[in-house]
Amino acid sequence: MTKLHQETDAIIIGAGPCGLFAVFELGLLGLNAHLIDILDKPGGQCAELYPEKPIYDIPAWPVITGQDLTDRLMEQIAPFSPTFHLGEMAESLVKTSEGLWRITTDVGTVIEAPVVVIAAGGGSFVPKKPTLDNIDAYEGESVFYAVRRIEAFRGKRVVIAGGGDSALDWTLNLQPVAARVTLVHHRDGFRAAPHSVARMKELAAEGAIDFVVGKLNALAGAAPQLESVSVATAKGDEVLIADRFLAFFGLTMKLGPIADFGLNLSENLIPVDTESFQTSVPGIFAIGDINVYPGKLKLILSGFHEAALMSQAAFQICRPGERLRFQYTTSSTQLQRRLKVA
Amino acid sequence: MKISVTDHAGTEHELEALPGWRVMEIIRDWDLPIKAECGGACACATCHVYVDAAWFGRLPGESEEEIDQLEILADRMPNSRLACQVLMSEELDGLKVTLAPGSRP
Ligand SMILES: Cc1cc2nc3c(=O)[nH]c(=O)nc-3n(C[C@H](O)[C@H](O)[C@H](O)COP(=O)(O)OP(=O)(O)OC[C@H]3O[C@@H](n4cnc5c(N)ncnc54)[C@H](O)[C@@H]3O)c2cc1C
Numbered sequence: 504m505t506k507l508h509q510e511t512d513a514i515i516i517g518a519g520p521c522g523l524f525a526v527f528e529l530g531l532l533g534l535n536a537h538l539i540d541i542l543d544k545p546g547g548q549c550a551e552l553y554p555e556k557p558i559y560d561i562p563a564w565p566v567i568t569g570q571d572l573t574d575r576l577m578e579q580i581a582p583f584s585p586t587f588h589l590g591e592m593a594e595s596l597v598k599t600s601e602g603l604w605r606i607t608t609d610v611g612t613v614i615e616a617p618v619v620v621i622a623a624g625g626g627s628f629v630p631k632k633p634t635l636d637n638i639d640a641y642e643g644e645s646v647f648y649a650v651r652r653i654e655a656f657r658g659k660r661v662v663i664a665g666g667g668d669s670a671l672d673w674t675l676n677l678q679p680v681a682a683r684v685t686l687v688h689h690r691d692g693f694r695a696a697p698h699s700v701a702r703m704k705e706l707a708a709e710g711a712i713d714f715v716v717g718k719l720n721a722l723a724g725a726a727p728q729l730e731s732v733s734v735a736t737a738k739g740d741e742v743l744i745a746d747r748f749l750a751f752f753g754l755t756m757k758l759g760p761i762a763d764f765g766l767n768l769s770e771n772l773i774p775v776d777t778e779s780f781q782t783s784v785p786g787i788f789a790i791g792d793i794n795v796y797p798g799k800l801k802l803i804l805s806g807f808h809e810a811a812l813m814s815q816a817a818f819q820i821c822r823p824g825e826r827l828r829f830q831y832t833t834s835s836t837q838l839q840r841r842l843k844v845a
Numbered sequence: 846m847k848i849s850v851t852d853h854a855g856t857e858h859e860l861e862a863l864p865g866w867r868v869m870e871i872i873r874d875w876d877l878p879i880k881a882e883c884g885g886a887c888a889c890a891t892c893h894v895y896v897d898a899a900w901f902g903r904l905p906g907e908s909e910e911e912i913d914q915l916e917i918l919a920d921r922m923p924n925s926r927l928a929c930q931v932l933m934s935e936e937l938d939g940l941k942v943t944l945a946p947g948s949r950p
C-alpha cells in the first residue's frame with residue numbers, strides 16, 4: 504500500500520520537542536516540513552515517558568508538564584501546518600537522481616526533500632517484549648504488541664497480557680469482536696484508568712471475558728500459528744487456548760533504522776558541527792538528544808537552540824541563491840504574516 | 846557515605862554517595878555503565894541491579910510500579926531492584942549492588 508509520493512522542504516524524523524520546534528524555526532524562514540514518528544502522538548519522551556511530570560528548566564515556564572509543553576509546541580507550530588506521519592517508522596534514506604533525499608516509511612509513505620532533519624532523540628520507541636522462548640517465531644502472525652486493525656482479531660481467541668491502559672483498553676475493545684478475550688496480569692492491581700479496570704472486572708464477573716492472575720510461562724503451537732499460552736497461577740499452571748497473543752509491557756528506545764542511513768555514528772549518536780548542526784552528509788542535519796559535539800547537553804533547551812541554527816543552514820540548501828535576512832518576530836511583517844498574526 | 850557497585854565485567858567500585866540521590870544517579874554520576882533510559886521515571890527497568898543479600902531486606906519495599914517493571918525482566922532474581930527507585934540515606938551507607946546484564950548501555 505504505497506501512499507502518495509510527497510515533496511516538501513524538510514523531512515523531520517522524530518516529533519519530540521526538538522522536531523516540533525524545528526517546524527517552527529523552519530517555518531519562520533518560509534520552509535515547510537513533514538514529520539515522521541513511530542509513536543501515534545507527538546511529544547517524544549515528554550509525551551511518552553513523563554507527560555504528567557513537571558519540567559523546571561524551560562525558559563519563561565517556571566514549571567510545565569511534559570504534555571503541556573507538547574501541547575504548547577503544537578499550538579506554536581500550527582500556523583505552519585506541518586504534515587504529520589504518525590505511527591510510521593522512517594526506514595530508509597536514499598539520494599534520488601535529482602539530488603533530493605527520499606525517505607520511505609514502514610507503511611510505504613515516500614517523501615522527498617532537499618533537507619532531512621534527524622530529531623530522533625533516544626531512538627524510536629519500540630515495544631518491550633515479554634521474555635518467552637521462541638516468541639519471535641510467532642510475531643506478525645499470532646503475536647502482536649499493538650493493534651493496527653481490529654478486524655484481524657474478529658472471531659479469534661485472544662490472550663492479552665499487561666496491566667496498563669493499553670492492555671485494559673484492548674481487553675474492552677476486542678471483547679465484542681473476538682471469540683474470547685483473556686486478560687493475564689501478574690497481580691490483581693492495575694496502572695490503568697480506574698473506570699477501565701472496573702469495566703473489565705464487570706465483564707469478568709458476567710463471564711464475558713476471563714481474567715487470570717499469573718505469570719506468563721510459554722507459548723505453544725507450530726510457529727507462527729499459536730495454539731496456547733501457559734500461565735503460572737497461584738493454583739498451578741494453566742493453559743489458555745489462544746490464536747492471538749497481545750502483549751502490552753510498555754516501550755523502550757532503540758536507534759533503529761537510522762543506524763543504516765550511512766551517517767558517521769559515535770556510540771549511537773550522530774556527530775554534527777556546531778555551526779549548522781549538519782552531519783557528515785550535506786543536507787542531513789541532526790538536532791536534539793540524538794546528536795553529539797563537544798560540550799553537548801541533552802536538554803530540551805539545547806535542542807531548541809540547535810533547531811534555530813539548523814534552519815539557517817537548511818535555508819541555504821532549500822533556496823540556493825536567495826539571501827536570508829535576519830529578522831525579529833516582534834518587528835518583521837514578513838515573519839508575522841507567516842505566523843498569521845499580521 | 847559510600848556504595849559499592851560491581852560492574853558488568855565483575856569489577857567492584859566504591860563510590861562516594863550523596864544522601865537523597867537515587868542510587869541510579871550516583872552510579873551514572875561516576876560514569877559506570879548503566880543505561881537508565883527513562884531517567885528515573887520507573888518506566889524502563891534499564892537501571893536493574895542485584896542487591897547484596899545482606900542489604901536486600903534493609904531497603905524500603907518496592908512500589909507497585911517498580912514491581913510491574915521488574916516483572917518482565919528476563920534476568921530478574923529474588924534480589925532484583927531498580928536503582929532509580931532506591932534513595933540514598935544514612936541507613937544505606939555501605940550498600941552493595943551488582944549491575945544486572947540488562948542495564949548495560
Ligand atoms: C524522565 C525524564 C525527565 C526529563 N527531564 C528533563 C528536564 O527536566 N529538562 C530537560 O530539558 N530535559 C529533560 N529530559 C530530557 C528530554 O526529554 C530530552 O532531552 C528530549 O525529549 C529530547 O528531545 P528530542 O526531540 O531530541 O527527542 P525525543 O523526545 O526522544 O523524541 C524523538 C522521537 O523520534 C522518534 N523516532 C526516532 N527514530 C525514529 C524513526 N526511525 N522513525 C520514526 N520515529 C522515530 C521517537 O519515537 C521519538 O518520538 C528528561 C527525560 C526523561 C526521560
Ligand code: FES
Binds near residue numbers: 869883890891927929
Ligand atoms: S531509570 Fe528507568 S526504571 Fe530506572
